[in-house]
């Protein structure tokens with residue numbers, strides 16, 4: 278994994294371009310059920326196998342093969358979810374048309390603190406910002422005139438279609454992430470994009486003057502929900518193995 282580390286981002290974020298092939302991308306896209314979308318004011322989403330309960334509990338059932346093969350095998354090869362007690366048991370699918378994003382937020386304690394995001398179809402910038410009071414504040418950015426005011430440090434991660442972004446550690450717990458509501462990402466270059474050196478195809482961006490037009494992007498965010506209910510599985514005296 279070390280070769281994929283985004284060195285100019287909080288520990289630890291990793292970026293792998295072309296994590297899946299175009300054929301695999303097409304297969305996943307075609308398998309997303311058309312009738313299971315939940316529409317929000319901006320994006321729409323699907324939670325697989327289901328949404329969490331009010332107490333952030335997952336009613337256990339396996340992920341469908343189109344979400345697990347070959348992606349989970351590749352996670353295993355890289356030992357991404359090695360420390361997670363269930364491995365991967367949940368996947369949130371988000372779809373963002375151009376001009377639509379997601380407010381800065383953190384994913385929180387319902388999950389083991391690792392998220393693995395596979396992007397499909399479109400590129401965009403994920404904005405990562407240090408939480409105020411966290412350890413990853415930018416000490417160089419203290420405003421001299423106003424004394425102790427501290428400016429949260431931020432990073433831009435460019436996510437290409439078919440790429441994988443892994444977020445864990447302080448990057449998971451001490452930052453917020455969001456996606457701007459824009460129709461194009463601008464000012465993309467080696468100084469502004471934290472994972473510039475890890476991109477699969479920066480020539481397209483360079484040829485376009487540092488701009489990237491948004492087209493609809495789908496993301497698959499794989500996680501391990503900590504609390505799992507196995508209601509039903511003991512009813513008939515499930516044998517422990």
Ligand SMILES: O=C(O)CCC(=O)C(=O)O
Nearest residue numbers: 369371379384394496498
């Ligand atoms: O689409 C993404 O890459 C981010 C999605 C996200 O932040 C979330 O589902 O919690």
Ligand SMILES: [Fe+2]
Nearest residue numbers: 382383384454
């Ligand atoms: Fe999130």
